[in-house]
Amino acid sequence: MNPELSIKMRGLDVKVFYDSNQALHGITLSILENNVTALIGPSGCGKSTFLRCLNRMNDTIEGARVTGHVFLDEEDIYDSSLDVVELRSRVGMVFQKPNPFPKSIYENVAYGPRIHGLARSRLELDEIVEKSLLKAGLFNEIKDRLHDAGTGLSGGQQQRLCIARAIAVSPEVILMDEPCSALDPIATARIEELIDDLRKNYTIVIVTHSMQQAARVSQFTAMFHLGTLIEFGATETIFTSPKEQRTQDYITGRFG
């Protein structure tokens, strides 16, 4: 692999159990800095589960148990010395269904910086909010409605608001779980553009059901099947000459 690429996050033999049911069977996978890594695979193969391991959202699921290691830079995030609140401020998340708080657009974006004390003054907070909305490509559309309800936006705008909200905490990594699955093609295209932009400053991991989307936005692709990682590599390679037959079949739509 290209030597100038540095590893941002690394899963090492990650296993996840939901009660007695094992969802992930030892995943070892590296996430490269300032790249978009797509997680693909048929439904129920554990993509979301793996994604949730990266910011410990599995902690919130009752009965979920994670073993193995996940490193952020060189730190093991399952090591007790790293607080989960700090971890989540460094590894943000965007969910499948847009989930803005039932508050104003401004309050949605300002919430993260506020709880982490990132702004020392109102002015600074205003600036963070504006910048985050700009980066999420939403600012121009809503700049005179900042104090209207975030839930009143269209689906695509809501999802970009959620991205802005995640960006506002200045994370290093952004996790996205099928961020476009509830959106129409135009909104999807905008988000895809946005992801490509964000790559310059953030490391992105995206779960997607759409092969085209994976091909369009990602530099690396990981193919999951039944809780195992069956193939990982540069997106181009995976889509043109996969080593695994199952990958080939999935990409060409023969199963999934």
Place this chain on the structure above:
Amino acid sequence: MSKLLKHRDIRLKQRYRAEAFFRSCGLFAISLGVFFLLVLLYSVFSQGVSAFWQTSLTLSVKLDAKIIDPEGRRANDPQIICIADYPRLLRNALAEELGVSLDDLVSLREVSRMFSFGAGSQLRDLVVKNPQLIGTSQKLTFLAASHVDSVFKGQVNLSVSETKRKLSNKQLEWMKKLAYEGILHKTFNFGFFIFSASSRPEMSGLGVALIGSFYMMFIVLLCSLPIGVAAAVYLEEYAGRNRFTDLIEVNINNLAAVPSIIFGLLGLVVFIHFLGLPRSSSLVGGLVLTLMTFPTIIIATRSALRAVSPSIRLAALGLGASKTQTVFQHVIPLAIPGILTGTILGLAHALGETAPLLLIGMVAFVANYPVSPMDPATAVPVQIYMWANEAERAFVERTFCAIIVLLMFLALMNIAAVLLRNRFERRF
């Protein structure tokens, strides 16, 4: 042929018939409910509204110094003013209006029976406060006796023979005369909301009961809202699911279903016998009602918390909010309308509760206003219960009037619940 084929038999007719049947069932059920509600409201209002007015006598009374203080000793002995014969002043004043001779003792007795027993004390209180009025004439309004009130409101069958009536024919004649002269008339019955318990209907009111109910509602709100909400938040958001929390859950649900009289028994044993709190006090009543209300609040709060979309929690947690920040900054604010509705409905339930209060001795004849929640008091529903046991027409009227008051409070609380819910929901 081909036209026939276009129509498939998908049992459309049956489906529409089933729908129409269900709709008519629903309509029937609702009409039945509305009908009974109207019957209830009609019977309560038709019998109770009259108690909002009370028959009074307005006449000018001569505060004759010769009767109040025949020996002229009041300068040295102020006691004299307190024990003077005020009913005689009233009697003389009315006799004068009616043209009854002051020597006709039989008629004079009937004249004095036209006044409420409380009229004399009313006059006494006035004179004790303003001794300078002695010797003057004052135009004053006094309560009429309850028989006069009932007859004046047309609630008494006058065709029965005179001996079986409380009022003689002579008194009835007088009433006609007085009504014609405007001396006998109806006034708004402020006393109904102020007076305490009395064996005379015209002088009894909801005063003590309203104060008692107010104290109790205050105690219930103060105790059950924080405890109930805290318990619900802990159980719903923090406690894991295990045997122990399952047990607590089952117990809370059972607690909500325990017959209220059992809570009264519990209150009697724990608060009165064991803790030694004063019997009949609104403090004990409030605590007993708290016990009853807070399972309701816990259940309402928990379902309100559960109704908050999990995606909101995930959003907050995903941003790095702590558990407590997530709960207090996102989940609880969204649950507030539900919590408030549950609380107000619980309070409304407590306001109408009677059985447990009977057991802790709140069914008492309380003549003094309770100054603190430690003093003996009654509650509005208990007062209704007590009045309902009285046979006199004036008490029947008061029973229904108290029901109207209680229903109005309940309606107000329910309206408040709706308004509060709308207000909090309107924030996005």
